[in-house]
Amino acid sequence: MNIYDISQKSGVSIATVSRVLNNSKNVSEKTRRKVLAVMEEEDYQPNAFARGLMLNTMQTIGLLCSDSSDPYLGRAISFLEQGLRGHSYDSLLCCTGYDSIQKEKCTDMLLSRHVDALIFIGSNFIERTDDKNAYLYRAASQVPVIILNGYLKGTNIYSVLCDDVEASYSAARRFFKSGFRHPVFLSRSSSFSGVRKQTGFEKACQEAGFPPGPDQLLQSSGPLKEVCDMLARHYQTAPFDALLATDDELAVGALKFAQKAGLSVPKDLAVVGYNNSLLSICCEPELTSIDNRLEYLCSTSVTLLMNLMAGKKVPEKTEISAELVLRSTTPEHF
Amino acid sequence: MNIYDISQKSGVSIATVSRVLNNSKNVSEKTRRKVLAVMEEEDYQPNAFARGLMLNTMQTIGLLCSDSSDPYLGRAISFLEQGLRGHSYDSLLCCTGYDSIQKEKCTDMLLSRHVDALIFIGSNFIERTDDKNAYLYRAASQVPVIILNGYLKGTNIYSVLCDDVEASYSAARRFFKSGFRHPVFLSRSSSFSGVRKQTGFEKACQEAGFPPGPDQLLQSSGPLKEVCDMLARHYQTAPFDALLATDDELAVGALKFAQKAGLSVPKDLAVVGYNNSLLSICCEPELTSIDNRLEYLCSTSVTLLMNLMAGKKVPEKTEISAELVLRSTTPEHF
DNA sequence: TTCAAAAATGTAAGTGCTTACATTTATAAT
DNA sequence: ATTATAAATGTAAGCACTTACATTTTTGAA
Numbered sequence A, B: 001m002n003i004y005d006i007s008q009k010s011g012v013s014i015a016t017v018s019r020v021l022n023n024s025k026n027v028s029e030k031t032r033r034k035v036l037a038v039m040e041e042e043d044y045q046p047n048a049f050a051r052g053l054m055l056n057t058m059q060t061i062g063l064l065c066s067d068s069s070d071p072y073l074g075r076a077i078s079f080l081e082q083g084l085r086g087h088s089y090d091s092l093l094c095c096t097g098y099d100s101i102q103k104e105k106c107t108d109m110l111l112s113r114h115v116d117a118l119i120f121i122g123s124n125f126i127e128r129t130d131d132k133n134a135y136l137y138r139a140a141s142q143v144p145v146i147i148l149n150g151y152l153k154g155t156n157i158y159s160v161l162c163d164d165v166e167a168s169y170s171a172a173r174r175f176f177k178s179g180f181r182h183p184v185f186l187s188r189s190s191s192f193s194g195v196r197k198q199t200g201f202e203k204a205c206q207e208a209g210f211p212p213g214p215d216q217l218l219q220s221s222g223p224l225k226e227v228c229d230m231l232a233r234h235y236q237t238a239p240f241d242a243l244l245a246t247d248d249e250l251a252v253g254a255l256k257f258a259q260k261a262g263l264s265v266p267k268d269l270a271v272v273g274y275n276n277s278l279l280s281i282c283c284e285p286e287l288t289s290i291d292n293r294l295e296y297l298c299s300t301s302v303t304l305l306m307n308l309m310a311g312k313k314v315p316e317k318t319e320i321s322a323e324l325v326l327r328s329t330t331p332e333h334f
Numbered sequence C: 001t002t003c004a005a006a007a008a009t010g011t012a013a014g015t016g017c018t019t020a021c022a023t024t025t026a027t028a029a030t
Numbered sequence D: 001a002t003t004a005t006a007a008a009t010g011t012a013a014g015c016a017c018t019t020a021c022a023t024t025t026t027t028g029a030a
Helices: A003-010 A014-021 A029-042 A048-055 A071-086 A100-112 A130-140 A164-177 A192-207 A224-237 A248-261 A278-282 A294-309 B003-010 B014-021 B029-042 B048-055 B071-086 B100-112 B130-140 B164-177 B192-208 B224-237 B248-261 B278-282 B294-309
Strands: A060-065 A090-095 A117-121 A145-148 A157-162 A183-187 A217-219 A242-245 A270-274 A288-291 A317-320 A323-325 B060-065 B090-095 B117-121 B145-148 B157-162 B183-187 B217-219 B242-245 B270-274 B288-291 B317-320 B323-325
Touching: A003 A014, A003 A029, A014 A029, A048 B048, A060 A071, A060 A100, A071 A090, A071 A117, A071 A294, A071 B071, A071 B090, A090 A100, A090 B071, A090 B090, A100 A117, A100 A130, A117 A294, A130 A145, A130 A157, A145 A294, A157 A164, A157 A294, A164 A183, A164 A192, A164 A242, A164 A270, A164 A288, A164 A323, A183 A192, A183 A224, A183 A248, A217 A224, A224 A248, A242 A248, A248 A270, A248 A278, A248 B278, A278 B248, A278 B278, A294 A317, B003 B014, B003 B029, B014 B029, B060 B071, B060 B100, B071 B090, B071 B117, B071 B294, B090 B100, B100 B117, B100 B130, B117 B294, B130 B145, B130 B157, B145 B294, B157 B164, B157 B294, B164 B183, B164 B192, B164 B242, B164 B270, B164 B288, B164 B323, B183 B192, B183 B224, B183 B248, B217 B224, B224 B248, B242 B248, B248 B270, B248 B278, B294 B317
Parallel strands: A060 A090, A060 A117, A117 A145, A145 A157, A157 A317, A183 A217, A183 A242, A242 A270, A270 A288, B060 B090, B060 B117, B117 B145, B145 B157, B157 B317, B183 B217, B183 B242, B242 B270, B270 B288
Antiparallel strands: A288 A323, B288 B323
16 A cells, blocks of 8 residues: 555545645645545555655664663663654664674664664763764764763764762762761773763862872772672771762662671761662662752753754753762761 | 665676675676675665665564663663664664553554564553454564563464463462461562463462462552552551562562561561562562573574564464572572 | 576666646636 | 636656666586
8 A cells, every 4th residue: 555546546646645644735625634534544654665765864863872771771761762752753772782893883773774863872882082982973974963971072962961070079078078088989980971970079089188099999890799899808908988889789789798897877888879770769778879860861862852953053062960869878967 | 875876886787786785696706896895985875765665674673662661671672672683683662651552653653664573572562351452463464573471362473471370380389388378479460471470379379278368469569668568558457478579679669568567588578579680689688589581581582583584483472481599588498 | 619508787667755847726816 | 707826736757776577798518
């Protein structure tokens, strides 16, 4: 069943059918109704390929994330996908993994499908060396590019991110205000957002007169047990009394460590997580966590993209402030 | 840059270029290399639309899930997406939400894009009344349909699911073997897989001589706190000593309840969760959980789909056995 | 060397749609 | 009634590919 069949059955030319399909105004109300009726009757669906071939668009946005099994990214996908559909855009998803070759391949795949724009979800699409980001620049030369939680300078690249520097800074400051003197920063690896979080942490330490050395900047990306063990080893040589983690899972690792070491939380060890995920209310004690307002981040991205594609001018960088959600791993009046 | 340009630059006809593009065998090695070289040089990407128009396929599988922010579904998406890409299929994702109209709309959208097959992720795509499943039958009349974690009889519908009946049965039996006499079953709502899990649970109770009444079959779909409160209320009137939950989050709710009620886990209350998710090792004590081997479920689905599309005969229903992962919420020798 | 069969290549007709341009029909001002 | 103008419709040429069929070239046995 194609446009020609419809035109036959409704006794008009295919051009008129096409016009009805595209809500063109040069169609009389009478014929429009007639054609629409035939379409309804025949359960006609226009061929998306033929359409895309002419219009060079298929109302599709390419979504890239490293791994949707990361709950944070899974949530982002859901928010974005629903938001886009609200504007009648569909989304083509790629879980690239963490390999930079795959990131590039997926980008090319999406571009070869003529997506109308690309949204890179997560800071780990930004590599530290700028030449490795060539694929992002290349993509941006073809379609608008949005980076969620990462900032990259470049034409046609737009960033929507959480003010992680400020959020970490503020959390670390509270440590000092509450009397903790030996806070540590625990991150997974130095990703773009990891670095920003660290910057805020360091700034607060500096201001409080405790400039952080390497002993205060810990890393572990392994499973929970490994995080736990690493902290235990570290605690032997350089004890700490507060910990800011770059995600809730790491923070839970710290909680596990505290329990094994017999430390009382938050008295002996205050812990602040990041993302305010489901984990933060499932662990024991419940975790104080920085909420970077993912849903708002996503809806902002969608709005920005729509404006962008409508030809409006939009800011290159949109920063959103986070929110600290207090629970039981920080003192009463934190 | 199109196929015509390439044919010009390499001094052959567009048919030959197309043959190279499609790995047709009737091309001499010499010309193939020449054409490939030109393509490389010009950074040529074939137009996916034109291709789809002719071939009526775009090497794309439609993926539907109710919500990728559910970690379980997020993981499934990731596994499937990667698996499919391994066979050079891309995936078009729809997070439908839980509304049945949206499920249908998304299905139609994917079909109008001529996806080569559909994978419905999760049992909640199967409604209890069969007429509400019409959209699934309709989809199956156009492309192969795979349902993950759900079974629906119908031509061109293939199911890949975990043997939840057996898994729940086995877990509940262990309760009795370990001396628990008042187990309860906690589920979110009576979804397809929820019902199966319940069936297994009931069977074990029956066999042990404790046929379960409504007091043993609890439901709560709200947030953690609500689950916790519901259990507390229930415990007043009908105390229980073991609990099987249909997912880890619910199980964590039970743990929270136990803690508040001063019950010792697993002595006073044994708890078994489902999905063996990250939660199960983050909570305290760590959760014994049924692992339904999602990764295997997904890879099986992908293989099945590839065989199916290659014209091979595949079973209508593939059942995979689950695995109980023992941790600290069940007795030593469970 | 010849010639039939096989392999390589080319020609041209689709695929289902959009749209510039041409043509017909309706509208309304003279 | 007669036009000029606007609105509605139709015609046909793309869009970037694939592929059946036709043609040319290569291969190797007689």
